[in-house]
Amino acid sequence: MRLVRLWPENSHFDFMRFRRFSFPLSAVISILTALMLFSGGLNFGIDFRGGTLMEIQAKSGQANVGQIRQTAEGFGFGDVEVQEFGAAGEVSLRFPIQSGGEAAQAAVVQKARDTFGNDYEFRRVETVGPRVSGELVQSGTIGVVLSVIAVLFYLWFRFERELAIASIIGTLHDIVLTIGFFVITRHEFNMTSIAAILTIVGYSLNETVVVFDRTRELMRRYKTMPAEELLNLSINHTMSRTVMTAATTALSLLALVLFGGQAIQGFAQVMLYGVVICTYSAICISSPMLIYIGLRGSETVKVPEGSRAAAAE
């Protein structure tokens, strides 16, 4: 039987050359993301913004969106977003947070249930008060910051300083580009998105670590090889694994996007995008970064006494 090979054996591809495109490209995208983040911002879901979200489905299978919008706007609960989604007459309604504290939110749900209850099935009702949404913003931010710090510590213990710096740059790059994805697509940003970002942090690091493990191994074997060549060799060695893992993970996520249902689709889409970004950044950002940070500087620190003498020759 002939087996499939996604990546040719014994490849000698010059990955480092990509940096002439990838560095400016990522820089531009990152800056754009930052600009858009401050101008337009994220489309925060009710987890972070507070308010009420309802998903209703017409019992007849046919939803009258225009009428729902008109009725809901007449409630006097502020700007309501009404959207049709999914297949069979499913409509989502999003009410802003009501002034008047925690108790004021309940009135929205009651009014909507009384009005639409006869013709529509309430599939999901979520109300997040001002206090809880404030806390969720806080814990979401803490989570992302904490994960970066935790990862930094891990890398610090596990790797030489140069490798650690390069991987953390890669991870930050992936976080920024993921946020950029949310900004551009207007995907709702909620607690699940934070979960996606943290998972992407894990995956990003995973990708970099596999390459850098090899870099370190090769550094010990080829003591005089220039950084560029060494990094190219590391990537070429690990490339068939990188492609395989990216492929299996992407396939699983694709299954989720296609069949996982509307509730989980957003998460799966972000993750799918994340897998692509992480693979790209491990090869085209973190690794070439080492050319500039300097690869060999680390060797004098970590390589045992005997081999250091050899390296100095």
Place this chain on the structure above:
Amino acid sequence: MLRFSRSKIIATVAIIVIGLLLAVPSAMNREQRQAYLNAIPSWVPHWLVPSRAIVLGLDLQGGSHVLLEVDAQDLLRGQVTLLRDDVRRILRDTRVSSQNGIQTVPRGVQIRVPDAADRDRLMPRLRELSQPIGNAMLGQAGGNAVEINTTPDGVITLTYTEAGINERIRRAVDQSIEVVRRRIDFGGTTEPSIQRQGADRILVQVPGLQDPQQLKTLLGETGNLEFRLLAQPGATDVDMLPMEDQGGQRVPVERRVIAEGGDLTDAQPAFDSQSHQPIVNFRFNIRGAQRFGQATTENLGRQLAIVLDNRVISAPTIQSPITGGSGQISGSFTVEQVNNLAVLLRSGALPAKLTIVEERTVGPGLGRDSIQAGKTATYVAGIFVIIFMFATYGLFGLFANIALLVHVGLIFGLMSVLEATLTLPGIAGIVLTIGTAVDSNVLIYERIREEFKAGRSMVSAIQAGFDRAFATIVDSNSTMAIAAVILFFLGSGPVRGFAVVFILGILTTVLTAVTLTRMMIALWYHWMRPKALPF
């Protein structure tokens, strides 16, 4: 050497079989599980039988999640009232009078006693009020609950300390949990879960509940019941309280409380035998019966005021002394209202108002759809990956696929033992680990291939592949674990479900992708004595 000793094989297989058996109860529905447990002969010790099952999250089985917060302001107001009553009692006992009465200040009360001799009599008694916080027997010293400040001109201020308030909140949450439990025990098959969350919150989860309106009504009331008397014209010590069946018009009610909710032993909804109106029948305990009997005897012909959370819900005229210790509350109630009222009275009063700060309800339809979609996605992802691995690595791909199936089985087994909650993001986690679990196998296989190409013999290439890839596997899984652990501590509900699956997935992948695959390859090598790698 590529050898797997017999004992190691037995151990590996035993762990996997046990792990998979643990998942069995989760594969059954409730009735099947009951039937299966009944079918186990009684001589088998019950701890030997896997009986625990995964709990489906509310987002999958449908239900209501309501987060309540103890209203600290309301609680403090109540505490200050108590403090005020205590100070009043002490002033009376010691026959000291405060110059301008008892003033309420933020977090406490203030009195003014200019005479030093009076103060000397008063102070020791007041100091009794500033009890230390915590259980003295357990040695939990944490300062005083009430702080007493005195100025030279005789102004005495008693205020609750920060620690004192926190202690009261903590106790209020404990008491509230009990009250909430009694109130929402609907008596059906649904098992509501009620847990403390953080310092001042209670999380109530009721599976299957579609419209939490009744729940919210029941929990929105403090449930403080008092039997008082409507004041006669010209009375001074009165509260002006709104009267329910007169459109909220305020009526004077005597401050003196004859009996209160705590004196009730039972309350049941019923219908009045004559008017057929919904009413609540109640029974007093001995103390309540005595006091109520005495008060109704003395005040024949006057109007009683039945006060619930500072609203007069009923004001019947006392026709005859009620000494039997039981009575009824009638008024213009609906059936639902008397049902709720009876529950409120039976469950006792909440120490403070509870505010709903978060509510999430998923209807059963959406839950069912989510489970279905999750199953489909899992199967499709599994099939994708299995085909892909087999097409790439042939026989070794098959080994990896067996390991993958065991891996998913073990996640379910571990989740069953832990009685963990499977949420929709949790299903996404399973699908994602299907993709990442084979990563370890890929790392190993690619390494084996490389070592073989570099000129090693097959055995030594396989050996080196496993050994060298292992460090990388540990590294790459630890990085994923870091993110997952942070997510676990950070997230709640569904997101936490994702983190749980992910963490368990990382644990089992090391067992399946490394140990199990290695065992399969070792056995294959010993039986087949192959000359070349199958990929």
